[in-house]
Amino acid sequence: MDFQKSGGLLPAIIQDELTGDVLMLGFMNAESLALTQQTGEVVFFSRSRNKLWKKGESSGHVLRVREMRVDCDADTLLVRVEAVGPGACHEGYRSCFFRKVEPDGSAPVIAERTFAPEKVYGSEKTR
């Protein structure tokens, strides 16, 4: 893997294995990649909090790894997962890509909420 292009971090695309939907994109450093492989559940490196981030650590909405792929340049990961729970997005949607970009620059919501984030996350800001 080439961790250097993005300063030690690889983009990791998370795809629902069953539906093919792209759920989110996170970043992994070498340690989070190793933990993901060891535990079978996705661990990112949070750029905003500058630390390891086990997806689902507060919500329980973990991402179970079904298959991992690497691209031609060995600098991007595609992680095909079983997404546990009603949604991967901390805003209450199945996928983080719940807004469409229109030609006029607007970005309307095109998905239905699948859970109430305030009930899942409470006042916490972790995801």
Place this chain on the structure above:
Amino acid sequence: MDFQKSGGLLPAIIQDELTGDVLMLGFMNAESLALTQQTGEVVFFSRSRNKLWKKGESSGHVLRVREMRVDCDADTLLVRVEAVGPGACHEGYRSCFFRKVEPDGSAPVIAERTFAPEKVYGSEKTR
């Protein structure tokens, strides 16, 4: 869009609209995003060559935008495309994610080649 988290670049996930397959990941700066929206075909910003990169400029394997989505944090794009030609990957595959990462660290090829890259790209290194 939040272009600041990755130094002016947003990761852009390219997904085949028909099959749901993730084809590749590139980066866009504000100019390449504007060109993508204006032309309806994907233009990246190449980090290695440090310049705009119209996907398919030498191969003809352009990516026609069918829908663009943005994630909850407005720092990642999902571009659903019609992929023109036999493959998006410069190594001769439909998708750049043609290798699987195994627990032992190996990464065997799991897809069939769909074209001969030396015939499409010649000696050029552009894609």
